[in-house]
Amino acid sequence: MTPPSVGSRLVGIGTAVPDTTYTQRELLGLLAVTDSRIRSVFLNSAIEQRGLTLPEPAADGFPIVESQGQLLRKHTEKGLELGRGAIEGCLKDAGAQLSDVRYLCCVTSTGFLTPGFSALLIKSLGIDVTCSRLDVVGMGCNAGLNALNAVDGWARAHPGELALLVCVEVCSAAYVFDGTMRTSVVNSLFGDGAAAVAVTTAGVGEGVPCAPTLLRFSSRIIPEASEAMRYDWDDRQGKFSFWLDPQIPYVVGAHAAGALERLLHGTGLLPSDIAHWIVHSGGKKVVDSVRVNLGLTRHDVRHTTGVLRDHGNLSSGSFLFSYQRLAAEGRVRRGDVGVLMTMGPGSTIEMALTRW
Numbered sequence: 001m002t003p004p005s006v007g008s009r010l011v012g013i014g015t016a017v018p019d020t021t022y023t024q025r026e027l028l029g030l031l032a033v034t035d036s037r038i039r040s041v042f043l044n045s046a047i048e049q050r051g052l053t054l055p056e057p058a059a060d061g062f063p064i065v066e067s068q069g070q071l072l073r074k075h076t077e078k079g080l081e082l083g084r085g086a087i088e089g090c091l092k093d094a095g096a097q098l099s100d101v102r103y104l105c106c107v108t109s110t111g112f113l114t115p116g117f118s119a120l121l122i123k124s125l126g127i128d129v130t131c132s133r134l135d136v137v138g139m140g141c142n143a144g145l146n147a148l149n150a151v152d153g154w155a156r157a158h159p160g161e162l163a164l165l166v167c168v169e170v171c172s173a174a175y176v177f178d179g180t181m182r183t184s185v186v187n188s189l190f191g192d193g194a195a196a197v198a199v200t201t202a203g204v205g206e207g208v209p210c211a212p213t214l215l216r217f218s219s220r221i222i223p224e225a226s227e228a229m230r231y232d233w234d235d236r237q238g239k240f241s242f243w244l245d246p247q248i249p250y251v252v253g254a255h256a257a258g259a260l261e262r263l264l265h266g267t268g269l270l271p272s273d274i275a276h277w278i279v280h281s282g283g284k285k286v287v288d289s290v291r292v293n294l295g296l297t298r299h300d301v302r303h304t305t306g307v308l309r310d311h312g313n314l315s316s317g318s319f320l321f322s323y324q325r326l327a328a329e330g331r332v333r334r335g336d337v338g339v340l341m342t343m344g345p346g347s348t349i350e351m352a353l354t355r356w
Contacts, residue, residue: 007213008155008163010354012094012198013324016085017051017191017311018078024188030054031177031187032062038184046284046305050191050312052172053078063177068239075111075173076120082194083121083168086317090196096162101127103154103163105134107147107316109231110174112137117168140229141280142344143167144195144316145352149217151199159201166196167317176234176241186242189283191312195320210332212354218263225251225347252282252343253289259349260294260339267353269337276326276338277301281308281318286343303329316342332356 022030024042027050033039053074055064066074083106091097104127106117113120116135121127132154136147144167151165171190176183199214228245245251260271277300279290287308291301298305303322307314314321319342326332333356340352 007215008152008199008201009211009213010197010323011200011211012090012092012096013196013320013327014086014089014091014093015193015195015317015321015324016082016089017193018053018082019051020053021049021051022054023049027187030057030063033184035179038181041181041184042188045188046308047189047312048309052192053170054172065177071173071239072111075170076113078170078173078192079108079111079117079168079194080120080124082170082192083117083166083196084125086168086194086196087121087125087164087166090164090198094162094198096198098125098127100162101131101164102158102161103132103151105136105147105151105163105165107136107139107143107165107167108169109138109140109143109315110170117166121166138231139316140231140344140346141282141313141315141318142342142346142348142350144319145217145340145342145350146219147316148197148199148214148352152214152217155199155201161200162202163199164196165199166194167315167320168194169315169317171313171315174231174240174242176237176239178237182243183241185244189313191314193311193314193317193321195314195317195324197320197323210334210356212338212356215353215355216263217350217352218259220255220259220262220349222251222255222347222349228347229345231345248347249283249285249289251347252286252349253293255349256290256293259351263339263351263353271295273337274339275336276332277304278319278322278326278338278340279304280342280344281305281311281313281322282343283313284308290341290343318342
């Protein structure tokens with residue numbers, strides 16, 4: 001397969017997580033969880049620790065109940081902090097400066113802001129006020145690849161200019177603590193974090209010996225599972241609450257092969273030609289279901305499971321954390337082909353094909 005004549009490439013990556021990290025057992029204590037079923041969900045999640053922004057317990061030892069307003073302020077303040085950290089790390093990795101940024105796309109699903117993170121980060125970091133921008137809000141865990149598709153299109157239309165994709169997810173700003181299994185599944189899984197990737201058609205500079213080119217994207221929506229992942233208003237709690245259907249791992253897995261077939265159609269490539277897999281760290285059951293249905297090995301998803309173990313599900317930015325680990329590993333060879341894969345509400349599977 002011949003790469004596009006003017007393809008955009010991923011030339012820098014940066015991530016950021018909170019300073020406050022909790023093991024699953026520490027969280028069970030902090031949340032005063034005694035229900036054996038809920039404890040089992042936490043302790044069998046394949047997650048060891050997560051970065052979260054949580055209030056200290058009240059005097060009675062129980063968690064403080066944050067209002068929707070408090071959660072939104074946390075989303076804004078912590079999101080800006082994490083977003084800045086990810087951008088600064090990304091630009092350093094790319095050998096670029098803030099003055100080089102000509103397009104900023106921000107993704108989030110853990111809060112609603114107007115103006116959005118793109119405007120707030122431009123102001124906070126002092127990025128040029130003529131920088132073009134886009135905010136992708138509310139798409140969920142799959143949104144990183146939806147947005148990367150848009151960023152890739154902008155980079156191709158503006159040869160040589162630098163674009164940034166930034167995924168900012170303060171998942172602890174979307175937590176509800178009510179002791180139910182519904183909220184406990186969510187509370188056992190997600191972590192706070194931000195990830196940024198630099199995209200350009202320009203030549204790769206020193207320090208970036210092997211940057212992947214984005215070749216094509218594909219999407220597959222599963223309409224019959226549109227209600228399986230929802231972030232909607234809970235009248236009882238007076239705040240937004242996330243819902244995950246227990247069957248969603250198997251639904252996603254069952255449609256993974258069809259999504260891959262669509263991605264590879266017309267390329268002459270076979271699934272066996274894929275050297276690197278960057279899969280969203282959606283949860284142990286989701287990753288296992290995708291792995292089985294695509295015939296992947298545990299080694300193929302080592303970075304996916306490693307990110308899940310160390311950070312939990314970081315929503316839209318999870319796949320970029322895995323990509324950063326692959327880049328740091330130093331095993332990629334020029335000419336290798338890779339697949340980026342995210343899954344989320346819709347229900348949706350997104351994929352991108354890359355070549356180093």
